[in-house]
Amino acid sequence: MVAQRSSPRSIDDFATWEPVLQLLRADHAKRRTAIASGRVAGSIGRHGWSLALQRRLPPPGRAAQIEDIQDEVDAVERVQGALADAGVDTISFTAEISPVGKTMLHLLGPSPAVEPGIGNPHPGALILVEDSRPEPWRRLPDPVPGAVPAVSADPQLLEQTLRERLPDAIGATEEEIAAAEVRLGVPFPAELKALYRVTRARWEDWGEDYEAAERVYAAAGCELFALDDLYIADASSRYCHWEFAAKEAVVTPPDARVQGLVGSPGWIAFGDNGGGDRLAVDLTPGPRGHTGQIIMLSHEEDTGAELLADSLTDLVLNRPSEEHGDHRADQPPVAAWVNTASLRSIEAAAHPGLEVLSIGVWDGTPFSLAPVTGLPRLRTLTAYPGTLADPLEIAELTGLEFLKLGPAEWRVLLDAGAVPRSLSAAAIEAHSQQDPLPIVAIANEILALWDRPRIVQTVLEGDLGPVA
Template sequence: MVEQAAHRMAERIAANAPEDWTRAVFSGHAGSGGSGITGGYTLHGAHVPGGRPDLHPLLRELAEAVRDDRGWDPVAWEMECLPSGEYRLVTFTGAVSRVPEYGGGYEIVLDPDHRLPQPGLRQEGSTAAPAGDPELAATRFRAYLERRAAILGHSEELPPPVTAAALDEAERRIGRPLPADLRALYLIADGDGIEYRHRYLIGNYGWLPLEGLVAECTEWRDWQDRPWHGWDLEWDAVVFDTTPADTVRRCGDHPGWIRFATGEDGNFLAVDMDPARDGRPGQVILTGRDYDEGPEYVADSVTSLLQEHLELLEQGSYEKYDDRISLNEPAGDPGTRQIIGGIPDEVPPTLQAIHINDAAGTVDLTPLTAAPGLRCLHLNRSTTADLTPVRGLPVESLRVTLDGGDLAPLAGHPHLASLSLDTTAPVDLTPLRTAPNLHGLDLSGAETSDLAVLAGLSGLRYLALTRRQWATLCDRREVPPALAAVRLAGDDVTFEEALALALRLGLGTGSALRVTGSL
């Protein structure tokens, strides 16, 4: 029962309260995937740091009770308790959830199925021919196995090959062709695993059997095209380019990436059958858990990768552990892609992201023009007065505090996708009307001359405002027409305020579950 779970939560909160407390407010989420909690106690009007009670076991009870009662999983919740013993619990679906980090407040998801397009989908595709050669790949693979056998003192047992018909059927099931050189390897052996024990032949990764390759393609695609970490993280996320540039599409994952070898840690070697302009079909990349910010280019083909493996063995660049060989593959050098801190005296041309933190004085952004591939520019607790240098850079994610100056340099900016803007004086938003790819905007720290401009941003999908700003926009009926998620910003906003805003934006909240009681 939800009422019983709420009563036990209130008891735990009261029992852990400091002396002379005047109020306690906690909020978070709970469900089959776990629970989270934020908030605290107030003492004579001031927030008391720390002292948060362990509510997680009780949140599991709450989640189960709400799931039984309403079918929601996960649920968002907020509980207020007073020293008098009175308490109030509000729960709703995960469509309205607390955002404990940057700017605080509540996130409201209006369209749970909407996903922001990945920048790589807009990239020009390759027209080049594959670099792989099936006959050469087979020859190199056999030579590679012979060299390994000489080092180990015996041949390595491998699964029997698959048939050409099996390869054709696999391609039908995944909906894409395999590169000819990878097909050639499967006609020699069906991966490198015997009873789940891999030989780690390719790039020190476990080469998957053909059925495993198909399963990785079909099961992953059936789940989703790429990991989605929630709007609070995704609305201004950036995907890095590879080295060499424009070889692999700038995506967290892509249906054209066929995973054929596993690191058994959530990372994979894949053949890329839909490369960017300067890539080659069948090129080998690294993708998976550790590559949300972009894949890593490995080789132009399986054929070339096998040649690299042969050369490493010939050079003695490997380690032998009992019955296993581990190649000492040289680390790639993409140059400095990200800087956290200040702008260095010499800006590396390979820079793609910079986070300028706590800068003294007004930051001059001019030196960043030396980084022609800069995609992410975040000024954190730092100010600038001139955005002109941004005009000629491919910046997609911009977080800035303007101390004077204006947004004119952003007019027509072809790359700008997200903007988090703080200001020290009112600023005109009109230049944003002509930024064609702007999909996310946070104005909760900005003074603006006219919020009506937002009504004309038809491509805007995410918007963060304060309660006052939202009231103005809603009262004037100037809400952007295609929002998929919003944030009611502010550390002091309540769940009830978030539910009220959600209702004004068209999300039905009448089923919200409210429980009141007294200890």
């Protein structure tokens, strides 16, 4: 473990952390009565925090308010200010507090090679290959040479309808539209040009008049982006933590109208449905789709898009597309879950197209990985602690790019020198109550195999005094 003991930064000053530690100790003692010492842990970021505190319930009939946790907010904001000063986004910590208040505080990280943990002080995904992304985020659309605009696509009717609805709108010039095409690196379809010839949807054109904006949105059928705010909804526009992204899989059936993708260089995002879902013109449709069809990217999904209309004309005229195609029922899943509530054997999950295997909570005999050895597309394996009969079987899975295991399973691979070198990222499955220090030590061993920046541990000593 990389350690350091002194630094001029306020984030490394014990006094910065003392209010948080006092709150955790008091809460710990209150919930476990006789305990006035022990280990506490948590994580604090510039925009949120995770602390094991039992918050007071508000009075009956009243919702919780910030004042109900003001002491917690004040303590956390002190740390958040120090994080901002140090240019650090998130930091985890653990502390051992003696009965008389002597405290050893361990600050863990950050590391540019480690994503923050979610809701606990343990490290998130370890990025073993710099700038790497999971396979679905690298997937580009397949060419569809026969794709053409829908019969309903009618730029002239679209422009005429919008001018009737918005007679006073300020449209974009041809030069402005051409500049937007250059900025995005893709030529606009005729319908999109027709839309922005009528209105360029800039706030300054409306004089901050919300009613004028609402009229434009009603006319266009969505909360229309200004011409200057159009963007390409490619994979990079849909951020997802490595650990979750690695378990995603995208598929495009032969009768699909929209390609199964995270994003595409041919998805031009031009609006919002008012609920955070983005609308885009699709220039890379599925095998049964139309060039220029309108799709929606859900803010609740990390992959895929839903067909809304065969053309922008249909969207504006409120003629939604009839869904058909995209049938997958007869195909085995490319992402499979084996656990007490899903598939109950590795054999049931194994097939040549399997990409992701997640082994969850299991109360039976641990599994052998022999049924999936040699599968050509298996790239992700996650296994809950204790579910593998022999972790060394992982060495036979030569195409893995992501692996998540419990600490004991990682220990077996590390001691045997059997950590797959094909990995681009990895993660450690740990219970929220587990001491972060041994988990960080294993993480640093894995990072060292790829010569990646380790998680730095800063050790601070202080005295919280006796329990009040």
